[in-house]
Amino acid sequence: MRDLFNALPGPPFVKAVLAALIVVVVLALLVVVFEYGGDLIDDGGTIG
Amino acid sequence: MRTLFRSVGWTMIWSGLFLFAFLGYQLWGTGVRTDLAQAAAEDDLADQFELVRAEDGLEDTTAAVEIVLDDDGKVVEVIGSEGVAGSAFDPNSRQILLDEEAVAENTSFATIRFPTLVTRDELVTGRVEAGAIETEGTSWVVFEGTSRRTLKLGPGHMIDTPLPGQPGNAVISGHRTTYSAPFNRLDELEEGDPIIVETAIGTHVYVVRDPGTIIDNTSVLAMDDEGGWFAVRPTALWVKDAPAEGAWLTLTTCHPEYSARQRLIVVAELVAGPNHAVIYKDVGDA
DSSP states (O other): OHHHHHHSOSSHHHHHHHHHHHHHHHHHHHHHHHHHHGGGTOOOOOOO | OHHHHHHHHHHHHHHHHHHHHHHHIIIIIHHHHHHHHHHHHHHHHHHHHHHHHHHHTOOOOGGGOEEEEOTTSOEEEEESOSOOTTOOEETTTTEESSOGGGSOTTOEEEEEEOGGGSOGGGOOOEEEEGGGSOOTTOEEEEEEOOSHHHHTTSOEEOTTSOOTTSSEEEEEEOOSSSTTOTTTTGGGOOTTOEEEEEETTEEEEEEEOOHHHHOOOTTOOEEOTTSSOEEEOTTOGGGGTOOOSSEEEEEEEEESTTOOSEEEEEEEEEEESTTHHHHHHHHHHO
């Protein structure tokens, strides 16, 4: 983790902001995948 | 090379954890939301039924309905479900008491029960009060609408179809594997099994019909040997229309299990309920 953090460009403050952004984006992606990925196994069974 | 192996190893570990988390959420996590919604809706529905009955001057006849079941759980006879006070058929709108527009989207308006989906050996047979038939784990509050949001709460009634207990074909959809899987065991229903729908105007008893005798469509992909269900593509809109006369209930869910590739359909006909006599008299007169 620390290696990944250090690999981010800029001074420590910028690294922290970038790391937070990455975490937010990853969490948002997870929410989308968890929410809509389930449609592959069961989309509610409606017609049309 | 060592760094490469380490990276691949970590990637596989995280992928595995992600997969477990994803499946765990889909199979069990989603059910938490549905169970909470169902518990809250049951309380709301009892109040709502009382309100509608008070407004329309109806009696609560739910407890008076008795269903005679044989040893296999098939309906033999239904007693005491006809002639609810205040029942009135409007031939122009073809609606009886419950008006489609009176039920708002996302609100609960009925319950649906599948008595034979308890273990058949445990099923109480003979003359049984409808409300007392053992249905633990097989009773669901039905919501109006079939949007993604609505179906997370429980089974949903397709808005452009008649309400249960009304003339025509009422269509109700539900999840089969996620969100508490209300229609998980729909494939176990057989011809003659009862499906009980309670609305504010009373208890509507439907009986599963063999689709082989009523469906004549070449787009059917599979049909159950026991006469309980058939499978179609999700775009088979004709399922909503058939059959034309009488009062019917069509249940739809995903098929096969763990796939949304097809739809499993169960068709049932109204055999008793507050509107049965007036609907079938109307059909006979037509």
